[in-house]
Amino acid sequence: MYITITPQKLGGNYSQSSADFIGYLEKENQGLEQVGMEHFFNQYDDGIAAEEVVKEIDGNTAKLKNKEPKFYSITVSPSKYELARLQNNSECLKRYTRELMKDYVASFNREVGGRAVNLGDIKYYAKIEHQRTFKGTDKQIKENQPYATKILTLKNEIRKIEKGYLQGSIRQLEKEIAKLERQAPHHQNGKRIVQGMAKAGDQSHIHIVVSRKDASNSFSLSPGSKYKASEVEMHGKSVKRGFDRDKFFESAEKTFDRTFGYNRNFVETYKARKDFIKNPNMYFNSLMRLPINEKTIAFKLLSETGMPIMGSIPTSQAQVALKVFNRLRKGLDIAIKSSSIGI
Template sequence: MYITITAQKLETNYSQSSADFVDYLEKENEGLTKEDMEHFFNQYGDEISAKEVVKEIDGNTAKLKKKEPKFYSITVSPSKHELRKLENSSADLKRYTRELMKDYAASFKGREIDGRPISVDDIKYFAKIEHQRTFKGTDKQVKENQPFASKILELKNEVRKIERGDATGNIERLKLKIGKLERDAPHQQNGIRIVQGMPKEGNQSHIHIIISRKDASNRFSLSPGSKYKASEVEMHGKKVKRGFDRDAFFSKAEVTFDKTFGYNRNYAETYKAKKDFIKSPKLYFAALMKLPANEKAMAFKIMGKSGITLIPNIPTSKAQLALRVFKRLRKGAEIAVKSSSIGI
């Protein structure tokens, strides 16, 4: 499970409206019939139009300064293992989103509205399920294929020059070289070189959520930003934690998923495990090696599937294991923890 919380981008040329972001989330509906479209929804409503979303988010910005974000976005990306537990991706993820937003509201520790704790009814949000992902230029597969892509483009330009009569050469020989480069590129999908913009295969279902910075009454600012992390303040003569507790939110998001769908989460999949690895690799490996044999085997399988490179024939000794795979695992774990963060 990867969850990111990102503030609205505010640049000199960026619209103060949520329209650009909402239009981006509508991209997957292009060319589909109404019956096949994925619509926006919130805690109690379905089939909410993009126009209504923009109206509600843009109209809920009282007293916010021009350079303050008007909304935040959450992206929830279940793993392939988690997605396999769903019977109906759209319906199940919609149900999960509504439970997740209860966790989001509860993560505003110590915050109150009209003398009561914040509830999901105080959060103005709209969500949308998407089922496709495409490879980006920043993806490892695209970056490592780039030298091949550059050479292929160079050869194709040579072919075009010969066809126009601007150069001489053997077109068939150049095409054979192009074909070899296509096959030799390190990252392929169904026998085709992976390029930027190519749809990713398999179940890619995920959730996008747009959340107003202001509460539903448009009176209070509810920011999950990093500078608003839970901190101790004095209230009613007692010290209490106040602010958004992101660690609690990410951890509870996993618990809620597991409870909702009866998912048996492996240690290696937990947000806590990834954080533990960064803080204390020794304790992390100790916990890993204490797992039952079948769970331990699954843990290494999950780590490998997540893009964390493991060496062959992993030794069973904790000391050897920590020593030999630490450097390779640490980078992957840091990326995973960074993914589960608030991008401000």
């Protein structure tokens, strides 16, 4: 389970309105019949139109400055193992979203009218998507790029030969292109992975748009707060502030496991990924102390997904983490041979 919380982009492709972002989330519906479309929903309603989402989010921005985000985007990406546990992706993910937002409000250290924040205080809209495409930032695209550049150069040469601007053997150039296509390190369904190609497998995930202001348009509820929990003096009164992201991420996993009966392995947990970054040796020791069957499953997960990187790691910590991961790899064969679980 990977969850990200991102503030609205105020420059570049995104304006002061939420319209561009909501329009982007509508991309999968293009060309589909009404029955096949995924619509926006919130805690209480289904089938909400994109136009209504824009109207509600844009109209809930009282006293926010131009450079302050008007909304936050929460992206929830279950793993393929988590998705496999669901009976009906769309309905199950919708159900999970509504449970997840209970964890979201519980993670605020804020009071509204002298009480803790509750579901009625937030204004959010969510949408399920089932596709992902490879982006320029993906590892597969970056590592295929040198081959893509050479292939493009050769194709340009072929066009010049065809137009009479250059002499050469088109057949020979085509052979070189075919060789480069094979040599590229990353393929999917027999084809070199390129930017914009749809990713294979179940890619279902959730996008949630949450207004920065509460539903009454009176209070600011920012999950981007740098404080987990603190109090500050404002207008002669003590005011609570903060949002505990660690609590939210950990609660999100527990809610999924409880809702769908999912048995989460150590390496799938938010805490484990955080330990890997902050204290790789602690991560390694915890992994090696797992019961043998759980440890074998953990190594299987690691071998399929690679290092459990979460966010950016400082260089010094990355070097330590790499050493630890190499130790993990050396232990992989031993863990498999000593277990009764086949991989």
